[in-house]
Amino acid sequence: MTELALELIRVEYAYRRDVALRGVSLQVRPGEVVAVTGPSGCGKSTLLHCAAGILRAQAGTVHLVGQNLAELPEADRTRLRRTQAGVVLQFGQLVPDLSLTDNVALPLLLEGHEREAARRAALGWLERVGVADDAAATPSELSGGQNQRAAVARALVTGPAIVFADEPTGSLDTHAGEQIMELLLSSARVGGSALVIVTHDNLVAAYADREVRLRDGVIQHEVSLS
Amino acid sequence: MNLRTLIELARPRSSTDRRRMALLVSAVALAGAFLLAGQRVARHSATYLDGWEQSSYLAEPGLRQGVVVAAVLMAGTACALAFQALRLGTAARDRRLTTLRLAGATPNQVRLVGAVDAGLGGLAGGILAGPLYFVLAAAVQALPGEARVLPAPNYLDLLAWPVAIVLLTVLAAIAGRSLRRGLVTEPTVDPAATGWRTKYLVIGLVGLALIVLSSMVFNLVTIFAQTAGVVLAASGFAPLAVARHGRRLGRSGDPLKMLAGARLLHTARPVGRMLALLVFCGGVAGVVMAMAVDLQATSGGVIQDDPFYLTGFAFVGLLALFAALAAGVALLAGTADDLLDQRRQLAALSVFGVGESQLLRSVRRRLTSTVAPAITIGLLIGGGLYSSILLRAEYSSSGRAFVVVLVGAVTGGLVAWLVAAAAAFLLRGQVREAVDPQNLRSA
Known part of the structure; x- marks a missing residue:
């Protein structure tokens, strides 16, 4: 049996009294593209953060590429996330002081790669996502779309098994959003990465193989789109 | 817009804003207390002949003027700290003021909000300055006679206090109104994003030339010229050195050094x-260090009139320490503001494993790798310049002064490193907040 890229079993999470997830279970196969949709405040981002191990699930189990996150100490959890998962956020969230190259090279440097090798890999990814000409520029010198391309490169530079994207087109216009989605999908497919996209945009969800709709912290329904 | 609306809009809202206001009020209160001390000394007229037991610094009219100047310098340093406090938290304030512009406020109204914000801080600081001055004056009265460099307060101080309140409020309001950054009224490009290095290089070189030229002749005027040279050289070269150090760290393969x-x-x-x-x-x-060594050597190991000289050295040392603390606090506050401003990006970095401890190490490196060399270089420059004067005047103490300066510079650098490391530790709360995954939800 093929190992799942991600498995959530009855995951719960609450912000003090505000319950965000109520026993959510979800499976993502390698290479699969899953869109998590739903209205604002339904728990989409919390689900993604729990799945990526950014937040620790308060109940239930999260298996990321076969590893039970609850059983891993913080350092190992971070290392697993750094090597096996990529994360793209709504505004890119690149470090403003660093060049695009250094931003993309950062996960590799944190992993202990040599600077030159990390920069070469970063430049390769910037080339692939179409912003190699701006490799020396800082995020503030570029458009939101260009930053988001670099954020995609940063998420994929480690060759992750799964990529988590939280509203990756939320800050972009329709055209730039389509470009980012196509880039994200094609780049993920090249490396065989699974993709979990949190979005409230039906156009973005249409790119997925499967749509999981959340409401009030529970999965309302799942639809296969492929 | 009436005053009530202005006050309502200027009122600090976030915890960062409140911290900024607390720093502003404290700095203004200190400035006010030193100003009140200065005016008290300036009004003092008693001499030795009046039979009081008082410090020579007050009894001799020539020295008394020096005490007034020192008090004004202390007030100036506190004002500089207050100005730094005004510049803090600008990211949050920028957003708030930009929102005001979007809501229809004119540029002048936005500047007025800045003036009222700063003016309120000035007013509160001015009010606190009075009690602070009286406490300071009472504390000085408890010192030994020679160290009593501040006369006992009298009723005229109560009249000077309201004047200080008005003065500090107006000054703060003017500063708040004139601060372009933090009062975004028109979209502007950072005017000095390029070409600033040349300007600072020229300033530094002018300072260096002044030091070299004034070292060729020794008299009272050249001492002032040398001081001015050190100020200019430090002001010009320090930003260039910081940029160079930043570039060097940025080229490192260590991601924390890179950040x-x-x-x-x-x-x-x-x-x-x-x-x-x-x-x-x-x-x-x-x-001061080199002077103390010289004095001890020339007096055969026993400093003549030691309470007099010790008071003078302590006075100058305190002034330098106070100014250094003000600069340190400003650096620390600026770092805290950076953390707040970049919290989303830093929280995103936590996804890749740059957690609280790593970020704290990066912040510590930023502070220690700049503060410690600055203090060491300063000690070497000051002690070196004075020792070279001794050498040229063929004083026998010059050799010993050089050694003491060298040891003092290394020790000072180590102490500065420890203080900067401890100060970075104070920022752990801000660092924890910055990497909190909750910041990722703000989208």
Whole structure:
């Protein structure tokens, strides 16, 4: 049996009294593209953060590429996330002081790669996502779309098994959003990465193989789109 | 817009804003207390002949003027700290004021909000300055006679206090109104994003030339010229050195050094200004150190009139320490503001494993790798310049002064490193907040 890229079993999470997830279970196969949709405040981002191990699930189990996150100490959890998962956020969230190259090279440097090798890999990814000409520029010198391309490169530079994207087109216009989605999908497919996209945009969800709709912290329904 | 609306809009809302206001009020209160002390000394007229037991610094009219100047310098330093406090928290304030513009406020109304914000801080600080001055004066009265450099307060101080309140309020309001950054009224490009290095290089070179030229002749005027040279050289070269250090760290393969370096490179000018002040403080301390060595040598191991000289050295040392603390606090506050401003990006970094401890290490590196060299260089410059004067005057103590200056500079640098490391530890709360995954939800 093929190992799942991600498995959530009855995951719960609450912000003090505000319950965000109520026993959510979800499976993502390698290479699969899953869109998590739903209205604002339904728990989409919390689900993604729990799945990526950014937040620790308060109940239930999260298996990321076969590893039970609850059983891993913080350092190992971070290392697993750094090597096996990529994360793209709504505004890119690149470090403003660093060049695009250094931003993309950062996960590799944190992993202990040599600077030159990390920069070469970063430049390769910037080339692939179409912003190699701006490799020396800082995020503030570029458009939101260009930053988001670099954020995609940063998420994929480690060759992750799964990529988590939280509203990756939320800050972009329709055209730039389509470009980012196509880039994200094609780049993920090249490396065989699974993709979990949190979005409230039906156009973005249409790119997925499967749509999981959340409401009030529970999965309302799942639809296969492929 | 009436005053009530202005006050309502200017009122600090976030915890950062409140911290900024607390720093502003404290700095203004200190400035006010020193100003009140200065006016009290200036009004003092008693001499030795009046039979009081008082410090020679008050009894001799010539020295008394020096005490007034020192009090004004202390007030000036506190004002500089207040100005730094006004510049803090600008990211949050920028957003608030930009929202005001969007809501229809004119540029002048936005500037007025800035003036009222600062003016309120000035007013509160001015009110606190009175009690602070009276406490300071009472504390000084408890010291031994020679160290009593501040006369006992009298009823005229109660009249000077309201004047100080008005003065400080007006000054703060003017500063708040004139601060372009933090009062975004028109979209502007950072005017000095390019070409600033040449300007600072010229300033530094002018300072260096002044030091070299004034070293050729020794008299009272050239001492002032040398001091001015040190100030100019430090002001010009410090930002350039910070930028260079930032670039060097940025090229490192260590991601934490890279992050520290990139931030230094982008804040080279404000950080450089504070480091220039630290260099100057170190310079003053270096001079005092060399003077003390010289004095001990020339008096055969026993400093004649030691309470007099010790008071003088302590006075100058305190002034330098106070200014250095002001610069240190400004650096620390600027770092805290950076953390707040970049919290989303830093929280995103936590996804890749740059957690609280790593970020704290990066912040510590930023502070220690700049503050410690600044103090060491300052001590070497100050002590070195004074020792070279001794050498040229063929004083036998010059050799010993050089050794003491060298040991003092290394020790001072180590102490500064420890203080900066401890100060970075104080920022752990801000660091924890910055990497909190909750910041990722703000989208």
